[in-house]
Amino acid sequence: MLLALAKQGMRKILITTTDTLCGWEIDTYIKPVFASIVVGAGLFADFSASISDMFGGRTGRYEKKLQGIKEDAIASLTYKATELGANCILGLKIDVDEVSGKNMQLFMVTATGMAVIARSLKSFDPSHAGGVVDKEHLIDKSNILKLAKKFQSPTTALKIEELQLIVQSRSASFKEFIIGKIKKAAYEGLNTEAGLADYLKLYKDYFLSINPQEAISMLYPVMMSDNNETLITILTNLVKEGDLVDYEYIHQMLAGDQRQRKLALNLLLSHKPSYNTTDIGVIKQLIPKIRESFPIVASVGAKKGFLSSTAQEVWICPCGGTNAVDEPRCTKCGQDQFGFKANEYTADDLIGVLTNRVAALESLL
Numbered sequence: 001m002l003l004a005l006a007k008q009g010m011r012k013i014l015i016t017t018t019d020t021l022c023g024w025e026i027d028t029y030i031k032p033v034f035a036s037i038v039v040g041a042g043l044f045a046d047f048s049a050s051i052s053d054m055f056g057g058r059t060g061r062y063e064k065k066l067q068g069i070k071e072d073a074i075a076s077l078t079y080k081a082t083e084l085g086a087n088c089i090l091g092l093k094i095d096v097d098e099v100s101g102k103n104m105q106l107f108m109v110t111a112t113g114m115a116v117i118a119r120s121l122k123s124f125d126p127s128h129a130g131g132v133v134d135k136e137h138l139i140d141k142s143n144i145l146k147l148a149k150k151f152q153s154p155t156t157a158l159k160i161e162e163l164q165l166i167v168q169s170r171s172a173s174f175k176e177f178i179i180g181k182i183k184k185a186a187y188e189g190l191n192t193e194a195g196l197a198d199y200l201k202l203y204k205d206y207f208l209s210i211n212p213q214e215a216i217s218m219l220y221p222v223m224m225s226d227n228n229e230t231l232i233t234i235l236t237n238l239v240k241e242g243d244l245v246d247y248e249y250i251h252q253m254l255a256g257d258q259r260q261r262k263l264a265l266n267l268l269l270s271h272k273p274s275y276n277t278t279d280i281g282v283i284k285q286l287i288p289k290i291r292e293s294f295p296i297v298a299s300v301g302a303k304k305g306f307l308s309s310t311a312q313e314v315w316i317c318p319c320g321g322t323n324a325v326d327e328p329r330c331t332k333c334g335q336d337q338f339g340f341k342a343n344e345y346t347a348d349d350l351i352g353v354l355t356n357r358v359a360a361l362e363s364l365l
Contacts, residue, residue, distance in 0.1 A: 013078050014088040014118065021088065021118060027212075027273045028117040030084050035076035037069055037109045070094055073111035086115035087170075117273070119211065148173045153180070160198060167206045172214035178206050179218055186231035200234070208242045212273070215242065220249040224260055232263065240270040247282050254286075254293040258339060261293045265350045280361050283354050290354075294347040298330075298337040 014021060073094060081089050092113045147166060151158065151174065158181065166174050182203050185196060207215045223235050239245065245267055253264035268286070272279070297318055302311040314322050318339070321332030329336050340346045 013082055013086065015074065015078070015092050015113070016088070016090055017092045019091050019114075021090070024088070024118040026088075026090075026116050027119050030081075030086050030115040030117065033077055033080045033084070033086075033089065033113055033115045035073050035080060035111045037073045037076070039069055039107050039109065069109050070111075073109050077111045077113060081113070081115040084115050086117055088116050088118040089113035090116055144169050144171045144173060148177075151177045153177075155184070158199075160202070163199065163202045163206075167202050167209055170209045172210045174206065175210065175214060175218045178203055179222060182234060183222075183226070183228075183231060186228050186234060204234075204238050204241070207238055212242070212244055216244050216246045216249070219244065220246060223263060224249070224253060224256065227259070236263070236266055239267055243271045243273045245270045245272055247279075247286065250286065251289065254289050262340075262344065264293075265290070265345050265347065268350055269345065269353065275361055275365070277361075277365050280358055280365065283358050283361075287351055287354055290347050290350055294338050294340075296337045297339045 014024075020026075074092070077089060077092075090113060092111065095110045095112075097108050097110065143165070147162065147169070148171075150156065151162075151166070156177075166178070181199070185200065185203075207219065219235050219239060223232055223239075226232065250264050250268060253260040253267075298315040301314050301316045301322070303314045303322055313325050315325060315327075315337055316322055317330035317333060317335060317337075319330060319333040319335070321330040323330055329342065334341050336346075338346065
């Protein structure tokens with residue numbers, strides 16, 4: 001059953017005693033986490049001696065102490081899981097063991113669980129299952145709505161503490177506001193705001209904290225429509241770091257202009273958090289699409305020699321540069337006959353990467 005929604009600032013982490021969570025899908029199993037609290041044996045001895053004192057008030061007091069120890073162990077476990085980037089702990093177990101030695105008797109309370117990254121399916125929320133909303137979720141939702149009302153325009157001043165709350169909320173309600181802030185920073189130059197590096201890191205953390213599909217639905221349309229190189233670099237790095245590759249948008253980019261097609265190649269170097277057999281077929285469909293999207297852009301022509309009347313075959317770059325047939329790159333702009341510069345991944349490079357990826361998936365699945 002769902003045991004708790006542990007709180008750290010406004011950020012929640014799901015904790016369950018079961019190995020699954022109804023309404024959620026596990027994207028990544030990170031690793032087991034452990035937390036231990038050591039207490040003196042005197043607490044338990046006093047507690048045992050007072051069990052029969054049902055009317056003196058001592059039993060309830062010691063139960064609260066035991067509950068506090070358990071909550072401390074869970075809080076420590078939660079901290080370790082969030083440090084790993086998890087948003088859920090599965091299979092919570094709490095054990096009490098006796099530790100003796102050197103004339104000492106101690107008890108160790110240990111909490112264990114599996115730290116995972118889980119994704120909500122549809123709109124399921126265990127915090128209000130059965131038509132009941134707990135107080136903490138009501139407070140958090142009220143704070144989110146208050147922040148969302150205040151921050152509707154990217155020109156609104158934003159304190160670092162407020163941005164931290166937005167990140168901790170994991171709410172997609174702020175995605176348009178945050179993307180507006182990223183655009184503003186890119187358009188005006190990255191050194192126009194004091195401490196901008198801290199802001200940019202939190203902007204990135206925000207998109208890595210919300211539902212991946214919410215992030216993808218905001219980031220890709222901006223990358224496809226905006227030509228600001230600084231902005232595109234920021235968002236491309238964000239997609240790569242967050243494993244936010246989306247094949248549907250990649251297909252759209254490969255049908256776009258030269259800039260979008262090259263961006264698609266760059267993004268295809270990144271990964272999804274996990275793969276299944278369906279992805280094998282999707283990637284196989286992408287390979288010929290990549291080849292079709294990057295035909296030769298140079299044209300063939302003829303040029304007479306300086307002291308000769310004999311015309312020699314040349315290739316003409318879209319930039320107007322004329323090059324010998326055996327010249328791999330345009331001497332004027334540095335592009336090859338497919339329009340790629342020396343520092344860019346080519347279609348052949350990506351086809352090689354994806355072919356290898358398919359082979360690896362087929363061997364694993």
